[in-house]
Amino acid sequence: MxxxxxxxxxxxxxxxxxxxxxxxxxxxxxxxxxxxxxxxxxxxxxxxxxxxxxxxxxxxxxxxxxxxxxxxxxxxxxxxxxxxxxxxxxxxxxxxxxxxxxxxxxxxxxxxxxxxxxxxxxxxxxxxxxxxxxxxxGRNSKDEPAETWHELELDGLPPFTGADFDMDCIDPADPNLQRPGPDGRIEAKFSGDVTP
CATH class of the missing domain: 3.30.2000.10 (Phage tail protein-like)
Known part of the structure; x- marks a missing residue:
């Protein structure tokens, strides 16, 4: 004070x-x-x-x-x-x-x-x-100035705009690779975009 x-x-x-x-x-x-x-x-x-x-x-x-x-x-x-x-x-x-x-x-x-x-x-x-x-x-919202190192570090990250997903399912699994899965094979790929 x-x-x-x-x-x-x-x-x-x-x-x-x-x-x-x-x-x-x-x-x-x-x-x-x-x-x-x-x-x-x-x-x-x-x-x-x-x-x-x-x-x-x-x-x-x-x-x-x-x-x-x-x-x-x-x-x-x-x-x-x-x-x-x-x-x-x-x-x-x-x-x-x-x-x-x-x-x-x-x-x-x-x-x-x-x-x-x-x-x-x-x-x-x-x-x-x-x-x-x-x-x-420690602040309550992102629009307030950073008060700690953790907040300052987070403020320096680029904005989150989306993510790419590679999905390796547990089942069905290839019995020649690994049972039960995931077996290392990618069964599905998709992306998700985030708009501010």
Whole structure:
């Protein structure tokens, strides 16, 4: 999933962050490179999972993209009581912005995966909210662009225009060649043309 689109969407839909939302592939790298005023959020791609191929004559898999929105707050009290209240409101904002939204047409609706505390110290509270969205790898019809090597390879084949058949029947068989047949003799020939 493209993190840039998620960041832009969250900046538009989550006013409590004041635009202080950034993205990246690893939280430590993002947090150390871009010190945003708090409250702030970081969108981090955390991986994907795939089901096994579920068709015999092609490739079709369900892929689940996973990402986290990591919220960083100033610590106002060492117990974190005020942070919990603030996180509750910020989580609602994230839900309104993300849950049920489709980042692109190929994705299903984004779903909430859960949250957890990462760090609380005298300076800040860091909390992670996880989200997932599924999409299908492998196209549904030939007029869509190829998504896998198998589809690309099939697209490179010449169109099927017909077939020639040589039929060697099981019976009657020549007892001098092989019994029962087929005996290696072609008893009938025919062609079939296919028009698009």
């Amino acid at each position: 493209e993190i840039t689109a998620l960041v832009a969407h969250l900046r538009q839909r989550c006013p409590s962050y004041g635009g202080r939302i950034a993205g990246g592939i690893d939280f430590d790298a993002v947090a150390n490179s871009e010190q945003l005023h708090r409250p702030s959020a970081y969108v981090i791609s955390t991986g994907d999972q795939a089901t096994k191929n579920d068709v015999q004559n092609g490739v079709r898999q369900e892929i689940t993209d996973q990402f986290d929105v990591i919220v960083v707050l100033d610590t106002r009290d060492e117990r974190g009581q005020q942070a919990v209240d603030l996180l509750h409101g910020l989580r609602k904002e994230l839900w309104r912005a993300l849950v049920g939204w489709k980042p692109t047409d190929e994705y299903e609706f984004i779903e909430y995966g859960g949250g957890e505390l990462i760090v609380i110290n005298r300076a800040r509270v860091i909390y992670r909210y996880s989200f997932v969205a599924e999409f299908q790898l």
